[in-house]
């Protein structure tokens with residue numbers, strides 16, 4: 001058990017971070033090279049000002065017509081996205097680990113706050129799941145991989161919550177939690193989770209076309 | 220759990236279209252695979268890849284599409300739903316799809332998407348579904364599976380550089396004829412042909428000389444009264460329309476735009492002003508120029524709305540008495556999502572009409588007329604596709620009528636076609652006009 005723990009909390013962490021960073025960098029660079037070769041005009045039309053204008057509208061809750069039309073979805077998706085980025089970075093238990101191995105630390109949230117946010121994150125995942133099953137327009141687009149991705153994303157939060165509350169089998173859960181977190185990180189470059197990397201470019205490009213060429217808003 | 224892209228049980232709109240039927244009969248799976256892979260490898264790249272891999276299958280784009288809304292939220296008509304039935308399958312199967320798949324893809328891309336780009340404003344990632352549907356059209360074009368009627372216009376384009384088989388002498392005759400007619404009203408009026416060094420080249424789409432010659436008459440009156448130094452070409456290249464852009468025949472699109480730009484260069488004009496047409500504007504301002512590697516058109520091109528705005532704002536046209544029926548305004552996607560002309564259009568409408576009632580949604584968010592993107596050019600077989608696919612437009616217009624509007628103004632030929640059909644089918648009973656119709660009616664003219 002101890003050996004497994006050491007392995008998943010040592011080499012595997014390294015591996016997952018390297019896969020995540022190198023993978024994302026590779027995806028970005030190869031996409032940029034491909035665009036240079038095949039869609040070179042993308043570089044011509046990309047406008048920093050208009051791209052950013054569109055991105056800012058879309059990352060602001062209720063900043064677009066679409067967000068305003070679906071207020072419940074908007075609240076859930078923004079909370080969800082904030083939670084999944086915020087919790088792992090500002091969780092005291094994670095920061096202790098950083099401190100132990102690297103001697104660095106930063107501001108963290110209280111355990112109670114973390115607990116609440118984790119519940120919110122899990123609830124949002126359940127909302128996305130239900131939405132996928134219930135709404136015909138989402139169901140139609142859904143493939144098995146969408147459920148798998150959702151499971152990959154939900155797993156670190158569910159296992160982490162379990163471990164923190166020391167429910168039965170929490171030691172194994174703790175190990176599973178680490179593996180789940182590593183899986184999620186490593187999955188980002190190779191699944192639709194890559195949307196976090198590509199978003200600024202796809203949105204930015206549409207914003208540039210709409211803003212600089214077509215003199216219209218795209219939100 | 221996972222839904223199949225195409226459910227065999229689905230009743231597929233049964234339409235007899237010789238263009239598609241004969242094209243399909245010639246296909247074999249090997250040929251399909253070869254053509255698809257060749258086109259995808261040589262003509263697509265980062266954009267296609269990024270759009271397909273970024274899409275999180277969230278369905279948020281659905282409510283953007285008038286087809287989806289008009290078919291009681293049937294997911295097969297949602298923007299991403301159309302991509303699923305076409306591009307995703309093609310990529311997943313690496314081009315190994317059968318002729319029936321291509322038949323279905325052709326129907327979806329040519330008749331169930333207007334390339335109106337409304338969905339790009341509803342997808343958080345700005346995924347350009349219109350671009351993806353254009354790729355499907357390009358594939359169908361390369362496979363020779365295009366709807367008959369629109370292919371006929373493409374043939375006309377390639378044979379005589381205009382959309383409607385208008386011969387050179389017929390074109391010139393039409394202009395002389397309209398000039399003569401208009402001289403009964405204003406004796407000094409001219410439609411100058413081939414005037415080198417004129418400030419403005421006035422260009423129209425081929426349906427104007429063919430069916431709607433009064434539009435040339437009206438434009439001539441407006442420009443003569445306002446003192447615009449204009450000319451019209453007597454050679455091919457006068458037609459700014461472009462259905463090749465919509466069939467996926469980009470080589471031909473390039474030839475058309477080149478002929479058009481070169482005509483303007485030959486006449487040494489300072490700019491091109493085009494009549495009230497949406498798709499032609501998309502072709503000269505956005506798509507065709509890019510094919511020719513011009514980032515922006517090589518010569519300034521403005522749409523009629525901008526000309527009217529200029530003339531009214533500068534007082535070159537005076538209004539005797541504003542149009543008194545309450546009007547509403549259809550924002551054509553190709554000049555609103557395509558050039559942001561919505562505020563200028565409103566300035567014009569308010570300058571010439573007493574009462575203006577907005578339809579909702581409006582401006583960038585207006586629903587497409589369902590005729591655009593070449594869909595109306597696919598012919599009468601698909602008339603009901605357009606009408607059933609845009610019940611939402613009828614609802615939008617009924618609501619505007621209930622608030623008092625009696626007249627719809629649409630500065631776009633296709634919008635007229637689409638809205639006319641909706642008008643009749645749903646018993647809307649509203650009048651439909653171009654901006655030019657009304658300006659001509661209410662402007663001050665010399666005795």
Ligand code: HEM
Nearest residue numbers: 058059081128146149150153195196199275276277343344
């Ligand atoms: C910054 C990093 C981001 C991360 C880590 C992230 C992560 C995730 C995850 C884990 C999911 C759920 C996966 C699924 O249901 O398939 C998701 C879904 C989604 N994300 Fe992001 N995301 C990020 C950025 C963005 C941005 C910038 C946007 C655009 C505004 C965005 C829009 C969405 C949408 C619309 C969904 C769909 C929810 C659904 O129906 O499943 N995400 N994201």
Ligand code: SF4
Nearest residue numbers: 284332333335336338
């Ligand atoms: S018709 Fe318009 S809204 Fe519908 S899918 Fe095509 S581009 Fe998008």
Ligand code: SF4
Nearest residue numbers: 274275277278280342
């Ligand atoms: S809104 Fe965008 S990401 Fe979501 S399904 Fe539609 S195209 Fe895909």
Ligand code: SF4
Nearest residue numbers: 497551552591633634
């Ligand atoms: S016809 Fe008019 S509304 Fe319809 S696509 Fe063209 S510009 Fe848009």
